[in-house]
Amino acid sequence: MNITIDYYSKHAADFVASTQDADMTSLYQKFLSYLPTAGQLLDCGCGSGRDTKYFAQQGYKVTAIDATPELCRKAKELTGQDIICMTFDKINWDRRFDGIWACASLLHLPKQELPSIFNKLTAALKPGGHLYCSFKYGDFEGERNGRYFSDLTEKTLDIAICASRLIIIEQWKTEDVRPNRNEIWLNTILAEVER
Numbered sequence: 001m002n003i004t005i006d007y008y009s010k011h012a013a014d015f016v017a018s019t020q021d022a023d024m025t026s027l028y029q030k031f032l033s034y035l036p037t038a039g040q041l042l043d044c045g046c047g048s049g050r051d052t053k054y055f056a057q058q059g060y061k062v063t064a065i066d067a068t069p070e071l072c073r074k075a076k077e078l079t080g081q082d083i084i085c086m087t088f089d090k091i092n093w094d095r096r097f098d099g100i101w102a103c104a105s106l107l108h109l110p111k112q113e114l115p116s117i118f119n120k121l122t123a124a125l126k127p128g129g130h131l132y133c134s135f136k137y138g139d140f141e142g143e144r145n146g147r148y149f150s151d152l153t154e155k156t157l158d159i160a161i162c163a164s165r166l167i168i169i170e171q172w173k174t175e176d177v178r179p180n181r182n183e184i185w186l187n188t189i190l191a192e193v194e195r
């Protein structure tokens with residue numbers, strides 16, 4: 001088990017309590033505006049299951065994955081659906097999803113692993129499908145408060161996707177929606193393009 005999954009296993013209850021009620025409305029609206037009604041979604045690193053629950057309530061068919069067994073259990077309790085307990089590197093779907101939602105999750109990968117994971121996510125998208133991802137803004141990479149983080153800027157995200165069939169459709173920065181958090185987030189919506 002890596003330090004990040006170990007951290008989430010030990011702090012699952014606190015993590016769920018601090019994130020499950022976060023208001024993600026404006027992010028949902030932007031992402032869903034690119035998707036067909038009742039489309040197939042992958043919630044990639046679903047944590048508490050907050051977003052899986054919302055998307056399912058909106059009529060989307062949601063597959064949810066997370067690498068932390070304790071969070072998978074909690075997300076199942078919240079959503080009433082099975083959560084696949086797996087790491088991003090095991091993703092092997094072929095043209096399955098209209099959209100992939102990777103909210104604050106890929107940020108735990110080392111930067112050097114991002115290109116191959118973006119390629120796996122691209123392969124899992126239907127042609128023309130869309131991917132949302134968010135990273136903390138900056139250049140830091142390494143352990144921070146018990147978890148591994150790769151912060152990104154516009155430039156380093158470009159580097160991570162440059163070998164993929166993804167293009168940036170929209171990119172914007174936001175403040176953390178949780179109170180008393182001085183963090184800036186880099187939000188990006190990408191689209192799969194046939195090359």
Ligand SMILES: C[S@@+](CC[C@H](N)C(=O)[O-])C[C@H]1O[C@@H](n2cnc3c(N)ncnc32)[C@H](O)[C@@H]1O
Binds near residue numbers: 048
């Ligand atoms: C900051 S939380 C975000 C959770 C949720 N998406 C949200 O926005 O509240 C990061 C999540 O990614 C999961 N995660 C971290 N590394 C992972 C990996 N390599 N494969 C799959 N999930 C991973 C963690 O278990 C955790 O649930």
